[in-house]
Amino acid sequence: MSKIPIGIGVVGLGRAFVLMLPTFVKDDRVRLVAAADPRPQARARFTQDFGGASYETIEQLCADPNVELVYIASPHQFHAEHVEIAAAAGKAMLVEKPMAITLDECTRIVDVVRQSKTILVVGHSHSFDGPVQHAARVLEAGSYGQVRMLNALNYTDFMYRPRRPEELDTAQGGGVVFSQAAHQVDVARALLGGMVDSVIARTGRWDESRPTEGAYGAMLNFEGGAFAMLTYSGYAHYDSDELMEGVGEMGFLKERCGHEQARRRLARLDSVDEGHLKQESGYGGEHYRADDRPPAPFHQHFGHAVISTDKADIRLTPSGLMIYSDHERHFEPTPHRPVPRCEVIDEIWNALRHGRAPMHDAQWARATTEVCLAMLESGRSGAAVPMRFQVPALFSAI
Amino acid sequence: MSKIPIGIGVVGLGRAFVLMLPTFVKDDRVRLVAAADPRPQARARFTQDFGGASYETIEQLCADPNVELVYIASPHQFHAEHVEIAAAAGKAMLVEKPMAITLDECTRIVDVVRQSKTILVVGHSHSFDGPVQHAARVLEAGSYGQVRMLNALNYTDFMYRPRRPEELDTAQGGGVVFSQAAHQVDVARALLGGMVDSVIARTGRWDESRPTEGAYGAMLNFEGGAFAMLTYSGYAHYDSDELMEGVGEMGFLKERCGHEQARRRLARLDSVDEGHLKQESGYGGEHYRADDRPPAPFHQHFGHAVISTDKADIRLTPSGLMIYSDHERHFEPTPHRPVPRCEVIDEIWNALRHGRAPMHDAQWARATTEVCLAMLESGRSGAAVPMRFQVPALFSAI
Numbered sequence: 001m002s003k004i005p006i007g008i009g010v011v012g013l014g015r016a017f018v019l020m021l022p023t024f025v026k027d028d029r030v031r032l033v034a035a036a037d038p039r040p041q042a043r044a045r046f047t048q049d050f051g052g053a054s055y056e057t058i059e060q061l062c063a064d065p066n067v068e069l070v071y072i073a074s075p076h077q078f079h080a081e082h083v084e085i086a087a088a089a090g091k092a093m094l095v096e097k098p099m100a101i102t103l104d105e106c107t108r109i110v111d112v113v114r115q116s117k118t119i120l121v122v123g124h125s126h127s128f129d130g131p132v133q134h135a136a137r138v139l140e141a142g143s144y145g146q147v148r149m150l151n152a153l154n155y156t157d158f159m160y161r162p163r164r165p166e167e168l169d170t171a172q173g174g175g176v177v178f179s180q181a182a183h184q185v186d187v188a189r190a191l192l193g194g195m196v197d198s199v200i201a202r203t204g205r206w207d208e209s210r211p212t213e214g215a216y217g218a219m220l221n222f223e224g225g226a227f228a229m230l231t232y233s234g235y236a237h238y239d240s241d242e243l244m245e246g247v248g249e250m251g252f253l254k255e256r257c258g259h260e261q262a263r264r265r266l267a268r269l270d271s272v273d274e275g276h277l278k279q280e281s282g283y284g285g286e287h288y289r290a291d292d293r294p295p296a297p298f299h300q301h302f303g304h305a306v307i308s309t310d311k312a313d314i315r316l317t318p319s320g321l322m323i324y325s326d327h328e329r330h331f332e333p334t335p336h337r338p339v340p341r342c343e344v345i346d347e348i349w350n351a352l353r354h355g356r357a358p359m360h361d362a363q364w365a366r367a368t369t370e371v372c373l374a375m376l377e378s379g380r381s382g383a384a385v386p387m388r389f390q391v392p393a394l395f396s397a398i
Numbered sequence: 399m400s401k402i403p404i405g406i407g408v409v410g411l412g413r414a415f416v417l418m419l420p421t422f423v424k425d426d427r428v429r430l431v432a433a434a435d436p437r438p439q440a441r442a443r444f445t446q447d448f449g450g451a452s453y454e455t456i457e458q459l460c461a462d463p464n465v466e467l468v469y470i471a472s473p474h475q476f477h478a479e480h481v482e483i484a485a486a487a488g489k490a491m492l493v494e495k496p497m498a499i500t501l502d503e504c505t506r507i508v509d510v511v512r513q514s515k516t517i518l519v520v521g522h523s524h525s526f527d528g529p530v531q532h533a534a535r536v537l538e539a540g541s542y543g544q545v546r547m548l549n550a551l552n553y554t555d556f557m558y559r560p561r562r563p564e565e566l567d568t569a570q571g572g573g574v575v576f577s578q579a580a581h582q583v584d585v586a587r588a589l590l591g592g593m594v595d596s597v598i599a600r601t602g603r604w605d606e607s608r609p610t611e612g613a614y615g616a617m618l619n620f621e622g623g624a625f626a627m628l629t630y631s632g633y634a635h636y637d638s639d640e641l642m643e644g645v646g647e648m649g650f651l652k653e654r655c656g657h658e659q660a661r662r663r664l665a666r667l668d669s670v671d672e673g674h675l676k677q678e679s680g681y682g683g684e685h686y687r688a689d690d691r692p693p694a695p696f697h698q699h700f701g702h703a704v705i706s707t708d709k710a711d712i713r714l715t716p717s718g719l720m721i722y723s724d725h726e727r728h729f730e731p732t733p734h735r736p737v738p739r740c741e742v743i744d745e746i747w748n749a750l751r752h753g754r755a756p757m758h759d760a761q762w763a764r765a766t767t768e769v770c771l772a773m774l775e776s777g778r779s780g781a782a783v784p785m786r787f788q789v790p791a792l793f794s795a796i
Binding site: 146148149151153155198200202204206207215217219221227229231233235236237238239243258259260263264306308310311312313315322324325326327328329382383384 | 544546547549551553596598600602604605613615617619625627629631633634635636637641656657658661662704706708709710711713720722723724725726727780781782
């Protein structure tokens, strides 16, 4: 069965699904066979676009024998329950990040996966990005010596894009720690070996009209002494894509770096409109427009990142790695692959067709969530928070 | 007497003096009138270059009535003693940073200044840089709202420039925390109001052959909730002047960004040669060459820095401020002045000729040293270190 495409059943036709859609459509190793969503118009659109089955509930979807893998893209708070349902049906799973927003729920998922012996991959996160994986392999090979420090920063307009109310409520998984640190921490853990010892952070709630964390600074201390300095602003005016050759997060060249537009657009809406707009521009909504752009010419990325080792500094770019070593510098391109986020499918494919354990499994995702939760805790208390659930990064095993 | 130039007596004709020399020579408000140094060849050179008096000891220099201000550029460990001698003689003082390397010595200096009612300025540090002062004034004016966060980073070859043994010994004030964090912390304090609440840091000693701190990451928490994320590597291969339009620390355009040269040059020397080389290329040494370049076309700087406020992000550049605000962006040039580091002379001149208290006084310098010492302590213990000696930044008072 090693060449049969993996039949994907989607649970939740929301924003995360839209962002994964180009991958599902373009990667021959998978095909969309079913979807579950409470919104009739989203289901109708799915059937129209892909000809697959559509269901109101995840239970119905999990009873569909064409579904080999369930893509759980429902709101965060349903992930644990949905994992239990899919695992009980013997399905493999791709779970949208964050896997869950409490450690108890993460552990519940880890236990379900262990007991059911199913495959679960958490993604997409930017630690799947080609240059991140490339750098992780270069570092793991060891020729540049010990890994010492990572500096990563990202300045975006995250807080001023149209939001649903729950996206601005930390208790429901809103704010930049759950949505954005989940990426940056995942990248840092991938590059520095995975095993965080302790976390200290400051979080910023700087705009009363958007009452959740919109910025943070975090210091992650790793086993063996390496550390990561992470800075993120979702309130930004400055656009750090300036440091990424003008390429945006999704790998497209921006016409112009800058975040002036976001506040201007938002100022034209009132808060009711904002949630409505977001819903209607979602899949199946009246303002939904399929992304029909040609493939992005660059890799996706999550901002400026420099890794310091004993013998080199390695800077991530949207095309590969800029490696500054003791006596020279060179650019190592990361091979460009036409399917965006195909690295997620690599992990799923290797797990389901070749029996290789995925790196971004439930334990990996719990460890990243543990760091994010510690950032929130440290932001409140000011104290360092020790880690208990960390697991190593094993890129070479993928 | 308001237009009479200030007669400067230099104590210690070392590297710091060489870096200040263009200022002393070009700024009409000061003139070099005397120097004290134990090395006869340095004294001879001084007399030859400037026609002033030269002395073996600071006591002799302080007895010279032509000396109005003593520039204390002796090794750090002598600063406190030298301040006492100069203050007892009623001289004003410019003290090289770090003012001292223990809090006790700093407090000794603060007390001496208070009791003797003399003027003491500590400098040069990069918080004097034109764009830093420009930004501090813009922030203080308040039209961009509350100051929230600073991200600053600098990747240099500091550790691989020729060094004397004491420069690689932390106990003697060596390493990047005393030499380089002293700048970065001074800049952060100037921009975020000065009052640090607590400090947490990691320090890196990554090269056994240079056994002192060569890198750090630090989080500075300020009163009122702002915080600074500071990253520095003196082991760098990557050259962060790439982010500063290719302009180096001293305001000159680099032919090429990069640190490959530093390790290559150092590899050609053995450790005996290294100290000798440094000595002989110092003032009065056989390899000394006066800096006869035309004035630097850009401002001096200490690397990439972005300040986030409620209504703008402000990025320092070697020419001024890039201000990204809610609805537009603009560049505000910082007026270029032909005399490098003339801002130090501004503070001295205003203090001695106009009776205005300097901002970079002994208490300010003690506060910066307190942060640097806390970085070392936190680097050892992993814990946050509370501050006790902070004083506010009052740029508008200068």
